Amino acid sequence: xxxxxxxxxxxxxxxxxxxxxxxxxxxxxxxxxxxxxxxxxxxxxxxxxxxxxxxxxxxxxxxxxxxxxxxxxxxxxxxxxxxxxxxxxxxxxxxxxxxxxxxxxxxxxxxxxxxxxxxxxxxxxxxxxxxxxxxxxxxxxxxxxx
Amino acid sequence: xxxxxxxxxxxxxxxxxxxxxxxxxxxxxxxxxxxxxxxxxxxxxxxxxxxxxxxxxxxxxxxxxxxxxxxxxxxxxxxxxxxxxxxxxxxxxxxxxxxxxxxxxxxxxxxxxxxxxxxxxxxxxxxxxxxxxxxxxxxxxxxxxxxxxxxxxxxxxxxxxxxxxxxxxxxxxxxxxxxxxxxxxxxxxxxxxxxxxxxxxxxxxxxxxxxxxxxxxxxxxxxxxxxxxxxxxxxxxxxxxxxxxxxxxxxxxxxxxxxxxxxxxxxxxxxxxxxxxxxxxxxxxxxxxxxxxxxxxxxxxxxxxxxxxxxxxxxxxxxxxxxxxxxxxxxxxxxxxxxxxxxxxxxxxxxxxxxxxxxxxxxxxxxxxxxxxxxxxxxxxxxxxxxxxxxxxxxxxxxxxxxxxxxxxxxxxxxxxxxxxxxxxxxxxxxxxxxxxxxxxxxxxxxxxxxxxxxxxxxxxxxxxxxxxxxxxxxxxxxxxxxxxxxxxxxxxxxxxxxxxxxx
Numbered sequence: 001x002x003x004x005x006x007x008x009x010x011x012x013x014x015x016x017x018x019x020x021x022x023x024x025x026x027x028x029x030x031x032x033x034x035x036x037x038x039x040x041x042x043x044x045x046x047x048x049x050x051x052x053x054x055x056x057x058x059x060x061x062x063x064x065x066x067x068x069x070x071x072x073x074x075x076x077x078x079x080x081x082x083x084x085x086x087x088x089x090x091x092x093x094x095x096x097x098x099x100x101x102x103x104x105x106x107x108x109x110x111x112x113x114x115x116x117x118x119x120x121x122x123x124x125x126x127x128x129x130x131x132x133x134x135x136x137x138x139x140x141x142x143x144x145x146x
Numbered sequence: 147x148x149x150x151x152x153x154x155x156x157x158x159x160x161x162x163x164x165x166x167x168x169x170x171x172x173x174x175x176x177x178x179x180x181x182x183x184x185x186x187x188x189x190x191x192x193x194x195x196x197x198x199x200x201x202x203x204x205x206x207x208x209x210x211x212x213x214x215x216x217x218x219x220x221x222x223x224x225x226x227x228x229x230x231x232x233x234x235x236x237x238x239x240x241x242x243x244x245x246x247x248x249x250x251x252x253x254x255x256x257x258x259x260x261x262x263x264x265x266x267x268x269x270x271x272x273x274x275x276x277x278x279x280x281x282x283x284x285x286x287x288x289x290x291x292x293x294x295x296x297x298x299x300x301x302x303x304x305x306x307x308x309x310x311x312x313x314x315x316x317x318x319x320x321x322x323x324x325x326x327x328x329x330x331x332x333x334x335x336x337x338x339x340x341x342x343x344x345x346x347x348x349x350x351x352x353x354x355x356x357x358x359x360x361x362x363x364x365x366x367x368x369x370x371x372x373x374x375x376x377x378x379x380x381x382x383x384x385x386x387x388x389x390x391x392x393x394x395x396x397x398x399x400x401x402x403x404x405x406x407x408x409x410x411x412x413x414x415x416x417x418x419x420x421x422x423x424x425x426x427x428x429x430x431x432x433x434x435x436x437x438x439x440x441x442x443x444x445x446x447x448x449x450x451x452x453x454x455x456x457x458x459x460x461x462x463x464x465x466x467x468x469x470x471x472x473x474x475x476x477x478x479x480x481x482x483x484x485x486x487x488x489x490x491x492x493x494x495x496x497x498x499x500x501x502x503x504x505x506x507x508x509x510x511x512x513x514x515x516x517x518x519x520x521x522x523x524x525x526x527x528x529x530x531x532x533x534x535x536x537x538x539x540x541x542x543x544x545x546x547x548x549x550x551x552x553x554x555x556x557x558x559x560x561x562x563x564x565x566x567x568x569x570x571x572x573x574x575x576x577x578x579x580x581x582x583x584x585x586x587x588x589x590x591x592x593x594x595x596x597x598x599x600x601x602x603x604x605x606x607x608x609x610x611x612x613x614x615x616x617x618x619x620x621x622x623x624x625x626x627x628x629x630x631x632x633x634x635x636x637x638x639x640x641x642x643x644x645x646x647x648x649x650x
Contacts (some may be wrong), residue, residue: 026396117225
């Protein structure tokens with residue numbers, strides 16, 4: 001079973017947003033890691049380090065069959081994501097594949113949140129982490145404004 | 147110090163239907179409260195209702211979770227309640243997990259973390275859930291007491307209203323420094339009674355508030371916790387002065403027996419065995435009230451409203467039209483797991499909604515059977531509270547009760563509730579001339595004279611019809627087996643008991 005399209009779309013948008021932001025501020029860090037870090041900080045506040053670590057590990061496990069390149073990635077005990085940089089470097093020559101593993105991982109993480117908390121609450125949490133981004137349905141993949 | 151100089155304590159809505167009345171109008175602002183109880187008693191839900199009712203983006207709520215239920219699961223379940231508004235998260239309500247600090251550090255570090263978050267967010271409400279898990283770690287009493295006092299002092303100084311949630315057993319209530327420091331202590335209990343669960347809430351203490359003492363029933367539904375005050379929410383209502391108005395049954399002869407009718411605001415008990423016409427009499431009473439522009443409520447337990455209205459139609463009484471016009475409500479209360487207070491709240495709500503002046507409870511036996519077994523023990527006490535509350539605001543109550551016929555006794559009711567009633571009308575069968583006929587007598591009318599006559603009556607297509615004059619040629623009528631007497635001098639003497647034992 002693959003990540004739901006809606007969650008993939010949402011993950012894609014977050015990565016695109018961070019990729020844009022990263023060009024000027026922190027170019028060395030991948031967009032996936034930036035999204036992941038924001039989620040870790042935002043979710044970690046209310047689920048705790050252990051709570052986030054559990055969710056992220058589950059998301060990674062679910063993402064691996066879709067993105068075998070994630071096999072080297074791991075979630076540390078304190079919830080950080082390791083081994084993603086090397087994977088993304090492998091795809092560097094192919095722009096379409098670049099970040100695909102990251103999108104799947106983030107989509108799986110968002111999917112878990114949606115399963116546990118529901119869409120409304122998940123989007124509320126994302127709005128808090130990305131105050132400048134709109135997350136309503138009109139901006140989804142099937143009806144995006146721009 | 148004049149009243150003007152005294153500090154005014156703002157009262158915050160609890161967000162729990164019925165609880166504001168119990169706590170004396172709302173929760174004192176800046177108070178430091180504990181919600182205690184066993185797991186599953188509704189502590190977290192109650193706290194969430196308070197948080198959702200009071201948190202704003204300007205003055206948010208900080209909800210610290212510790213080692214109990216994980217925040218994700220808590221939110222997953224709590225958002226099933228109708229009060230849960232996802233839009234309030236995380237702007238107006240922020241969940242902060244303290245488990246790591248608790249596990250790895252000491253209470254000082256916990257206090258430091260809470261202090262940091264509070265200073266940053268300037269919250270109006272702070273909840274620590276579960277506080278108990280935080281203080282279970284081995285530490286000296288002094289550490290704990292010092293921590294509690296510093297936490298309470300800090301949160302009050304920062305103008306936050308606080309709830310600490312903890313799993314406590316009843317025997318921990320004494321000599322606990324936490325309870326000493328708290329301004330408010332809410333104790334939630336749930337006990338199994340036969341096959342039913344009975345939930346009760348007690349405000350053990352609440353500084354500065356005139357809370358309603360005692361145990362209050364509460365229920366957890368998809369709307370969250372709903373509390374039912376022992377005083378039925380009528381605490382603040384002014385009692386009506388005693389009325390001298392008489393209410394008619396629509397049966398002229400019965401009104402005469404009652405000295406002109408039932409006194410407004412009385413509680414009337416109509417007692418008799420099956421088939422004696424108790425419900426018919428009750429229906430005539432309510433219909434006559436509607437005819438005089440007095441809205442009415444009929445609480446039925448033994449038949450459905452439609453059947454009740456149809457039976458009234460067969461007596462020539464129209465109960466359909468007043469129902470459509472909002473002048474009559476027929477309540478059917480038959481779920482077998484109700485708390486007595488909950489049932490009475492349904493009746494009170496209906497009374498207040500249409501401004502009812504007359505209430506029929508048909509019957510008390512059905513009412514009792516509709517209750518959860520655990521509440522049946524409280525039935526008489528709760529009935530007393532409801533009758534007192536309703537008659538106090540001028541509602542006239544007629545209750546029917548079935549009594550077993552006996553030929554050696556003349557019981558007024560099987561409930562020993564005659565002391566709750568102002569007036570008692572007793573119906574019974576009597577064997578006369580080879581027929582099972584019916585007699586009626588007014589046993590008691592508090593605050594008024596009534597006829598001593600024993601009258602024969604029939605139930606016709608016009609309802610209860612009282613026949614002729616009192617039965618003067620029989621002795622021992624109330625025994626059910628009267629003795630015929632042709633002595634003319636007996637006609638002027640009341641033929642009461644003849645050695646029969648009275649039971650109330």
